[in-house]
Amino acid sequence: MSQFQEKTQIIRIERFASDIVRLTLDSPDITSLAQPGQFVMVRTGNSNDPLLRRPFSISQTSNGKHFQILFKVVGRGTSLLAHCREGEYLSILGPLGQGFRVDCQRTHCLVGGGMGIAPLLFLGKYLSRKCTSNPPLVILGARTREELDPLVNDFNELGLSVHSATDDGTLGHHGLVTDVLKGLDLGPNCQAYVCGPHPMMAAVHLLCKDRGYACQVSMETSMACGMGACLGCIVPVERGGYAHACCDGPVFDAKELLWQVK
Numbered sequence: 001m002s003q004f005q006e007k008t009q010i011i012r013i014e015r016f017a018s019d020i021v022r023l024t025l026d027s028p029d030i031t032s033l034a035q036p037g038q039f040v041m042v043r044t045g046n047s048n049d050p051l052l053r054r055p056f057s058i059s060q061t062s063n064g065k066h067f068q069i070l071f072k073v074v075g076r077g078t079s080l081l082a083h084c085r086e087g088e089y090l091s092i093l094g095p096l097g098q099g100f101r102v103d104c105q106r107t108h109c110l111v112g113g114g115m116g117i118a119p120l121l122f123l124g125k126y127l128s129r130k131c132t133s134n135p136p137l138v139i140l141g142a143r144t145r146e147e148l149d150p151l152v153n154d155f156n157e158l159g160l161s162v163h164s165a166t167d168d169g170t171l172g173h174h175g176l177v178t179d180v181l182k183g184l185d186l187g188p189n190c191q192a193y194v195c196g197p198h199p200m201m202a203a204v205h206l207l208c209k210d211r212g213y214a215c216q217v218s219m220e221t222s223m224a225c226g227m228g229a230c231l232g233c234i235v236p237v238e239r240g241g242y243a244h245a246c247c248d249g250p251v252f253d254a255k256e257l258l259w260q261v262k
């Protein structure tokens, strides 16, 4: 699979909530190859601090030229990225990893929590164009309305309606995305696509198993190289041993993984 390492210009910066930022990057090469669920490795600073690139899902593509990453500031790398300016260049490697696998004969349910919503927007757009007779059902959760609202609007702009859940009850259901999923009967042909915090994905996986839904999850482990060389991203698998989240994933069939559910 082809990848590019290139200096990519930031053409737009949007700030949502106090610590959530979306960058639009100009890269026809990466954009034309990108598949929903794939990611890029981004050098976040001009010096050796931080030394390692940081992984971010490709959140949306447009015009065959531009792609977006959406991130929350959690540490040094994301803080540096949040302070970039329009017109600056970032060194980016991608697209990387195995994305979501789509079968249009199924019914589709997207379940995203927090920044795990990022790759689902690209997938939602892809499904709504490719599987026109089966538009996806979308369930999104975040801490607050301030965090969730702009992301819900993006899905609405694609013509997709969203079931929302917030921790503080300021938008949609007051509680978890799993509560919302529990209340819906999606039929045995359902394929869930899930990305978010590990406990949320584990809970959705168990619910899907119980209901007979297929379930794909995108694993956001820590990653040092993004290319299968460092073992930094390994996840335990059901058959024994480990898989690399960076090149065997990040998207896995949830049944293939070994879930340590407490």
Ligand SMILES: Cc1cc2nc3c(=O)[nH]c(=O)nc-3n(C[C@H](O)[C@H](O)[C@H](O)COP(=O)(O)OP(=O)(O)OC[C@H]3O[C@@H](n4cnc5c(N)ncnc54)[C@H](O)[C@@H]3O)c2cc1C
Pocket (backbone or CB within 6 Å): 039, 050, 054, 055, 056, 057, 058, 059, 069, 070, 071, 072, 073, 074, 075, 076, 077, 078, 079, 115, 116, 118, 119, 219, 220, 221, 222, 223, 250
């Ligand atoms: C395939 C993949 C796709 C991702 N896509 C996105 C995305 O679209 N948007 C986004 O906001 N983030 C995404 N992440 C997570 C993102 O890579 C990390 O938040 C980022 O690397 C943190 O870098 P930092 O230097 O700011 O923080 P660090 O200084 O590296 O870490 C700061 C704190 O954040 C925690 N942290 C670091 N990485 C993660 C992680 N993966 N999950 C949870 N906590 C973490 C650390 O344990 C530490 O407590 C993705 C991760 C992977 C593997």
Ligand code: FES
Pocket (backbone or CB within 6 Å): 222, 223, 224, 225, 226, 227, 228, 229, 230, 231, 232, 233, 234, 244, 245, 246, 247
């Ligand atoms: S991040 Fe290095 S092997 Fe996966």
